[in-house]
Amino acid sequence: xTEKIPGPSWPSEAFEPYETMRPIPLGVLMIAVALALWGGxxxxxxxxAVAIGQAERAEVLADQPVRSDADxxxxxxxxxxxxxxxxxxxxxxxxxxxxxxxxxxxxPEVPIAILLRGIDGPIRVGNAVYxxxxxxxxxxxxxxxxxxxxxxxxxxxxxRPEPVAPVIVxxxxxxLAGRPAWRGGQELAGRMAPELVPQPSPALTGSSxxxxxxxxxxxxxxxxxxxxxxxxxxLGQGSETVPRIAGLPAAYIARQLDSYVSGSRRNxxxxxxxxxxxxxxxxxxxxxxALLRAPSTxxxxxxGDIDRGRKLVLEGDWDRDIPACVSxxxxxxxxxxxxxxxxxxxxxxxxxxxxTAWISGERDNARQKLMNGxxxxxxxxxxxxxxxYLATLPPVPAxxxxxxxx
Amino acid sequence: MIEDDRLxxxxxxxxxxxxxxxxxxxxxxxxxxxxxxxxxxxAAFDLGWLSDRGEPAEQxxxxxxxxxxxxxxxxTIPEGPAGDAIKRGEAIFMNTRINANDFVGNDLSCSNCHxxxxxxxxxxxxxxxxxxxxxxxxxxxxxxxMEDRIKGCFTYSxxxxxxxxxxxxxxxxxxxxxxQTYMHWLATGAPTGTKMVGAGYPELDKPDGGYDPARxxxxxxxxxxxxxxxxxxxxxxxxxxxxxxxxxxxxxYNWGAGMARVNTAAGFIKANMPLxxxxxxxxxxxxxAAAFIDSQERPRDPRxxxxxxxxxxxxxxxxxxxxxxxxxxxxxxGAR
Amino acid sequence: MNRIxxxxxxxxxxxxFATLMLVIAPAIQIKRMAPTPGLEDYSAQELRGREQYVxxxxxxxxxxxxxSSDQAPxxxxxxxxxxxxxxYVYDRPHQLGTMRTGPDLFNVGTRLPSRDWHLTHLYQxxxxxxxxxxxxxxxxxxxxxxxxxxxxVVSLPEEHRPANGVVVAKPAALDLVAYLRGLDHSYPxxxxxxxxxxxxxxxxxx
Numbered sequence: 020x021t022e023k024i025p026g027p028s029w030p031s032e033a034f035e036p037y038e039t040m041r042p043i044p045l046g047v048l049m050i051a052v053a054l055a056l057w058g059g060x061x062x063x064x065x066x067x068a069v070a071i072g073q074a075e076r077a078e079v080l081a082d083q084p085v086r087s088d089a090d091x092x093x094x095x096x097x098x099x100x101x102x103x104x105x106x107x108x109x110x111x112x113x114x115x116x117x118x119x120x121x122x123x124x125x126x127p128e129v130p131i132a133i134l135l136r137g138i139d140g141p142i143r144v145g146n147a148v149y150x151x152x153x154x155x156x157x158x159x160x161x162x163x164x165x166x167x168x169x170x171x172x173x174x175x176x177x178x179r180p181e182p183v184a185p186v187i188v189x190x191x192x193x194x195l196a197g198r199p200a201w202r203g204g205q206e207l208a209g210r211m212a213p214e215l216v217p218q219p220s221p222a223l224t225g226s227s228x229x230x231x232x233x234x235x236x237x238x239x240x241x242x243x244x245x246x247x248x249x250x251x252x253x254l255g256q257g258s259e260t261v262p263r264i265a266g267l268p269a270a271y272i273a274r275q276l277d278s279y280v281s282g283s284r285r286n287x288x289x290x291x292x293x294x295x296x297x298x299x300x301x302x303x304x305x306x307x308x309a310l311l312r313a314p315s316t317x318x319x320x321x322x323g324d325i326d327r328g329r330k331l332v333l334e335g336d337w338d339r340d341i342p343a344c345v346s347x348x349x350x351x352x353x354x355x356x357x358x359x360x361x362x363x364x365x366x367x368x369x370x371x372x373x374x375t376a377w378i379s380g381e382r383d384n385a386r387q388k389l390m391n392g393x394x395x396x397x398x399x400x401x402x403x404x405x406x407x408y409l410a411t412l413p414p415v416p417a418x419x420x421x422x423x424x425x
Numbered sequence: 426m427i428e429d430d431r432l433x434x435x436x437x438x439x440x441x442x443x444x445x446x447x448x449x450x451x452x453x454x455x456x457x458x459x460x461x462x463x464x465x466x467x468a469a470f471d472l473g474w475l476s477d478r479g480e481p482a483e484q485x486x487x488x489x490x491x492x493x494x495x496x497x498x499x500x501t502i503p504e505g506p507a508g509d510a511i512k513r514g515e516a517i518f519m520n521t522r523i524n525a526n527d528f529v530g531n532d533l534s535c536s537n538c539h540x541x542x543x544x545x546x547x548x549x550x551x552x553x554x555x556x557x558x559x560x561x562x563x564x565x566x567x568x569x570x571m572e573d574r575i576k577g578c579f580t581y582s583x584x585x586x587x588x589x590x591x592x593x594x595x596x597x598x599x600x601x602x603x604x605q606t607y608m609h610w611l612a613t614g615a616p617t618g619t620k621m622v623g624a625g626y627p628e629l630d631k632p633d634g635g636y637d638p639a640r641x642x643x644x645x646x647x648x649x650x651x652x653x654x655x656x657x658x659x660x661x662x663x664x665x666x667x668x669x670x671x672x673x674x675x676x677x678y679n680w681g682a683g684m685a686r687v688n689t690a691a692g693f694i695k696a697n698m699p700l701x702x703x704x705x706x707x708x709x710x711x712x713x714a715a716a717f718i719d720s721q722e723r724p725r726d727p728r729x730x731x732x733x734x735x736x737x738x739x740x741x742x743x744x745x746x747x748x749x750x751x752x753x754x755x756x757x758x759g760a761r
Numbered sequence: 762m763n764r765i766x767x768x769x770x771x772x773x774x775x776x777x778f779a780t781l782m783l784v785i786a787p788a789i790q791i792k793r794m795a796p797t798p799g800l801e802d803y804s805a806q807e808l809r810g811r812e813q814y815v816x817x818x819x820x821x822x823x824x825x826x827x828x829s830s831d832q833a834p835x836x837x838x839x840x841x842x843x844x845x846x847x848x849y850v851y852d853r854p855h856q857l858g859t860m861r862t863g864p865d866l867f868n869v870g871t872r873l874p875s876r877d878w879h880l881t882h883l884y885q886x887x888x889x890x891x892x893x894x895x896x897x898x899x900x901x902x903x904x905x906x907x908x909x910x911x912x913x914v915v916s917l918p919e920e921h922r923p924a925n926g927v928v929v930a931k932p933a934a935l936d937l938v939a940y941l942r943g944l945d946h947s948y949p950x951x952x953x954x955x956x957x958x959x960x961x962x963x964x965x966x967x
Binding site for chain 1: 516524661668
């Protein structure tokens, strides 16, 4: 490395060859600088993604399709208007009106109790009798939200402007915890609003207690297959990719079990179970779970865009030939027996996994392949949006035997 | 040569110093050039030259003309009284039985046949209807305003004769105002005086073999019954709300409705049914399914004054089963 | 090589810097981290099961780190939300794993809560998944002519049942299953948490 200074007259005989520095081409240097700058900017840019991720998690934490600090009117529009209509008129013959309803005009405890437990049975509002199937909102609305909602509804539809305190909701919630839905107007009015008696007596609906052999399958299983409840939970509520099956149409459940055996729906674990069941047992299990009512345990968990999900579920996206989910699965996504399952309160991971399974062909048991094309039209973000929105809906009420097979 | 080197060595800085000076200059140029390159590249990216997210290439004008009109989206409804009327109109359109109960005699809604809230091209979209009226209609042989046209929908498709008031909304009723405000808003920016792409239902050429209800039944069972029911009476959810509309029988459209004509129904079916699988049936299947559906009994034609035969002659030319005998039954008496 | 000192110094410096940034700084960052609300410590049985998990080498094929939806569809697979650092406070050492020969197990207790399913699957994975390449663990089970009181009999499809007698789970199998069923991180992640937040903005790509 010692430098050779050329001698005065002739080159030294002890000449050591050396290379002059070959400079790095200027262009390469420029590119290197540009790449370094790019890397720096990318680092900085990533902080935006982090911020978005945090906002996303905050939203998921809030867990609601509307912000949890939304006012009563917003809650009404998001939670009640699909059935009771934006003007509270209800649907004649199906959904009782809120406008002028005596159930709102009395003590605030009455509507709170209805929201907390839901209704499964006939109810008389005014002179009309409705075959009531209202979901319980206990698992999807907080005490404050129910208080704001009831305050709004009573002020708007019953001219009772005095606000309802969340403590009343909290008290009722603890009193009514674990109770099933009101068995129609008779039980409700008898307990909460004696002035609204007489009410129609509940129709004879099937009991959610099946025969002992079926119950053994549900809770214990048998050699060769596992108990239903060991994965789907004691109430059929499911978790993650294990679907909520409480309240699905009985015929639908039995048909799925058939599909696992035939292979038109691929799921190895369920195939093991379904193969061990006789046709009668499949039907009996369907009947049992169709009548089961379980609170929602689903939460948006895929980071989907709830607003986009709501649009797809309620309106569809016809630019891409996607009909609204509710146009077949019912206006409240409670399903239409026997062919169309309820989607409300389903676990997002399960909903998304099924939408993917329609595409991959792992599931191919839809009538007329109705779901295959729709699933293909949804992209990844849409699947997550739809699945997350559906998880915010109140759970499917137990289908009375009457609704079955219609 | 050697002399030169020495001269250079004397005249300039030492080679090392010279190299250092060159290095600084090169460094400055590299930094500046690199920064410029980066700025240029990111500008190019932002402007979409390098990105695949950029605007698609210009489409040919002819192709552009074939694209159906794009109505405004729901969230663009303005605030204020006009917006409220649009929303009321939309509510009537989507849930007609609920929001215009006095004038509806069946379980249908406007949106059952005009899909996507009257937005969908080839399902008789409202933006195309709005710019087509007033117009002369052969159906009643006079100039029809939009209100007249909507009145026809209530009279026939919504079977108003069976409604609580026994007829369509009276002239000037708010139902017309709200519906027209909604339609006018849907047609924001639509051209008048031209036939719009996607207007009405597509007109299907009649197949060589004609159409046949007997051939239509298996098509119906395979492609329609899952939703509309084997008995054609639609399906309801557990609350009793209608999810799939009835296609015949007392709760469907009456004999005077456009959908009761086989050619209209065939066009609708071809383009839109099964829901989400439009254009999946062959023309022949669409015609046959339409023939099967429209050869079932449904509410009577409100225009019928005398006999079915007289009314058939006056109002039912073309592809209608009204007044014809199918399966040993004279059609047109009215489903009860 | 006559400038070994500066070369060595620079090399060591780079190493020190990397250690600082990649080991020491993160350690400081996560050291005092509180467990995510909702996370529960392992029970004694689960800890024994965890030892089994380590001993059987599960980590060589199974990760325990679901990723964000921008990077992999883990949530849609039912593997759960992207994990955050504070989900691992009770894991010493953590079982993050790098291989996904098998599915991620961070939320296996949520999506497969059935004890009996796990016993069947551990005894003979191919009793459920004919295509499975997971090894069976028959030595965690024993064959008995008949079950004694307190024995947990493994439910097996007919073709995998022993000709006579029953297959009973040893305590090690029950511990391992208890650990697997306890792998439930389905509670929500805190908003501000150390986590991989992915690259793309929400909703993209369209």
